[in-house]
Amino acid sequence: MAGFTPTAIELILLNAVGVFSVYIVLSGGLFAFAFVVFMGIGAYAAAILASHGHSSMLVQALTGIGIAAVSAMLLFLMVARLRGIYLGIVTVGLTAIFGALINNFPHLTGGPLGLPGVSLNVHLPALIAAVGFLCVVFAAIQHSKLGRRVKLLRTDPLVAGTLGVNVRLLSGGLFVASSVVAAFAGCLQAHYLGFVSPDSFNFTTLILFLEMAVIGGVSHWAGPIVGALVVTMIPQWLQSFQILSPVVSGAILLLTILFLPEGIVGGVLVLGRSAVIALRGEPRNGGVGTRTETR
Amino acid sequence: MTLLSVREASKHFGALRAVNEVSFDLEPGEICGLVGPNGSGKTTLVNVITGVLSPTGGSVGIAGVESSQLRSHAIARLGVSRTFQLIRLLRFSSVRENVRMGLLPVPSKLPLRSWVQPAALGADRRRRSALVDEAIERLDLEHVSSRLVRELPFGLERRVELARALVSKPQLLILDEPAAGVTAADMRDLNRIIQEESSRGCGVLLVDHNLRFVLDTCPRLVVMNFGQLIYDGTSAAAVDEPRVREAYVGT
Numbered sequence: 206m207a208g209f210t211p212t213a214i215e216l217i218l219l220n221a222v223g224v225f226s227v228y229i230v231l232s233g234g235l236f237a238f239a240f241v242v243f244m245g246i247g248a249y250a251a252a253i254l255a256s257h258g259h260s261s262m263l264v265q266a267l268t269g270i271g272i273a274a275v276s277a278m279l280l281f282l283m284v285a286r287l288r289g290i291y292l293g294i295v296t297v298g299l300t301a302i303f304g305a306l307i308n309n310f311p312h313l314t315g316g317p318l319g320l321p322g323v324s325l326n327v328h329l330p331a332l333i334a335a336v337g338f339l340c341v342v343f344a345a346i347q348h349s350k351l352g353r354r355v356k357l358l359r360t361d362p363l364v365a366g367t368l369g370v371n372v373r374l375l376s377g378g379l380f381v382a383s384s385v386v387a388a389f390a391g392c393l394q395a396h397y398l399g400f401v402s403p404d405s406f407n408f409t410t411l412i413l414f415l416e417m418a419v420i421g422g423v424s425h426w427a428g429p430i431v432g433a434l435v436v437t438m439i440p441q442w443l444q445s446f447q448i449l450s451p452v453v454s455g456a457i458l459l460l461t462i463l464f465l466p467e468g469i470v471g472g473v474l475v476l477g478r479s480a481v482i483a484l485r486g487e488p489r490n491g492g493v494g495t496r497t498e499t500r
Numbered sequence: 501m502t503l504l505s506v507r508e509a510s511k512h513f514g515a516l517r518a519v520n521e522v523s524f525d526l527e528p529g530e531i532c533g534l535v536g537p538n539g540s541g542k543t544t545l546v547n548v549i550t551g552v553l554s555p556t557g558g559s560v561g562i563a564g565v566e567s568s569q570l571r572s573h574a575i576a577r578l579g580v581s582r583t584f585q586l587i588r589l590l591r592f593s594s595v596r597e598n599v600r601m602g603l604l605p606v607p608s609k610l611p612l613r614s615w616v617q618p619a620a621l622g623a624d625r626r627r628r629s630a631l632v633d634e635a636i637e638r639l640d641l642e643h644v645s646s647r648l649v650r651e652l653p654f655g656l657e658r659r660v661e662l663a664r665a666l667v668s669k670p671q672l673l674i675l676d677e678p679a680a681g682v683t684a685a686d687m688r689d690l691n692r693i694i695q696e697e698s699s700r701g702c703g704v705l706l707v708d709h710n711l712r713f714v715l716d717t718c719p720r721l722v723v724m725n726f727g728q729l730i731y732d733g734t735s736a737a738a739v740d741e742p743r744v745r746e747a748y749v750g751t
């Protein structure tokens with residue numbers, strides 16, 4: 206397929222890291238949309254430390270992740286009782302507040318102009334390593350007891366509770382884990398671009414990452430990569446019709462929600478299953494219609 | 501020790517007294533029917549016992565543990581399993597996967613060091629897998645075990661939910677209207693399984709709004725009407741009790 210330039214691949218991988226943070230909360234059924242704030246915390250921690258002469262990327266990453274994790278914990282204690290749309294509204298609101306804050310403290314954040322001076326040391330190998338690491342971790346989790354708990358929490362929190370899942374603890378854990386990955390993604394982004402700007406952490410970013418997470422799907426660890434790939438490549442594939450790309454990604458999002466509620470990855474797996482059953486020639490009910498007669 | 505001890509438990513929704521000062525005990529191995537007309541508060545009482553709802557008054561004890569302030573996951577870990585009046589399964593997961601979820605409340609009894617011993621981990625995995633196989637077999641679900649729940653023919657879903665409740669070998673099993681819309685063969689199997697669970701020492705609370713199945717299965721009945729317990733005694737005597745008859749007139 207055309208358009209997979211090295212830059213495009215780097216962009217896909219960079220976005221995929223961010224999408225994993227959205228995947229984490231959505232896979233537990235939490236409509237928590239503060240991930241842009243945590244990405245911003247990770248990116249600005251890197252840039253602010255760099256502008257004060259702390260150039261170690263490790264120190265920057267750990268600082269950003271630490272601040273994000275602690276604020277996520279505090280935030281969760283405040284919003285733990287909220288679920289569904291209410292949690293969504295509060296966390297979208299936080300994104301707006303965060304934008305206002307970075308724009309209005311130019312001494313620290315550079316204001317609307319952003320902050321330059323982050324070392325440009327993230328390239329393709331680092332991005333491949335980061336995404337590879339996340340894939341291994343989330344593939345392992347998906348097939349573990351923890352993965353089963355998360356799936357149950359997403360599908361039916363009431364049943365999850367009656368099957369021994371500590372719903373509040375697991376939700377909080379997912380929220381904090383999401384903030385950690387988001388801050389990491391923010392730090393990577395800062396080191397990939399060499400600067401940070403408030404334009405990277407606004408409502409548009411929120412929609413973009415949400416779109417990637419939903420299109421890829423939250424029921425399989427490969428979802429974030431597929432989502433990042435599709436949404437990142439749409440503008441490339443539509444080279445001469447750039448103006449259409451929001452329309453096309455909106456349409457893909459809508460079609461995914463309508464026809465593949467588990468996202469592209471989940472949808473392909475279900476279709477694959479049906480195909481296998483059809484090829485084997487088994488009847489759809491496995492011959493169970495005769496069960497009561499034969500017993 | 502008393503397995504379940506409900507003491508003046510109440511659940512009020514605003515002015516509606518869905519459950520009002522209900523008290524009764526259940527011993528290990530006992531099979532008790534919980535009956536009453538629709539809307540009499542049976543499901544609400546089950547929700548209070550299992551921690552899905554917290555009571556507005558009174559207390560609940562499970563195997564000597566005061567549980568009315570515990571959340572549902574903690575109660576599940578005390579060995580309480582339940583099914584739901586409206587079946588609640590993961591429709592996009594396989595039968596086996598659903599049944600395996602029933603093992604989530606059972607802690608791995610592995611010592612910490614075994615996490616570096618593949619053999620111990622493998623043994624634990626095989627033990628759990630065998631438990632799942634056993635539950636699937638008990639409910640005659642072998643031939644559909646890899647099917648997604650949403651592909652199942654009608655009538656098998658209750659069996660899957662029951663298998664999920666049984667796989668953890670609970671000490672208290674609460675079945676909310678398990679006989680609704682099932683065949684005579686299903687009823688026979690259900691009866692057999694309830695007796696088996698009881699002889700293993702598991703207490704069974706069987707909820708139904710229809711007296712007939714409960715009378716055949718349970719030596720003891722508690723009857724609710726308008727949120728209150730109006731009868732607690734043998735099934736045989738229940739049908740002659742005027743208050744019970746009155747509750748069932750016109751239902």
Ligand SMILES: Nc1ncnc2c1ncn2[C@@H]1O[C@H](COP(=O)(O)OP(=O)(O)O)[C@@H](O)[C@H]1O
Nearest residue numbers: 513516518536537538539540541542543544545
């Ligand atoms: N969550 C709730 N909020 C308000 N009222 C409820 C709720 N759950 C049940 N009720 C009411 O409590 C009463 C008892 O309901 P329920 O326990 O489901 O009865 P049963 O299981 O015996 O048919 C009914 O009047 C029902 O409408």
Ligand SMILES: [Mg+2]
Nearest residue numbers: 542543544585
């Ligand atoms: Mg009911």
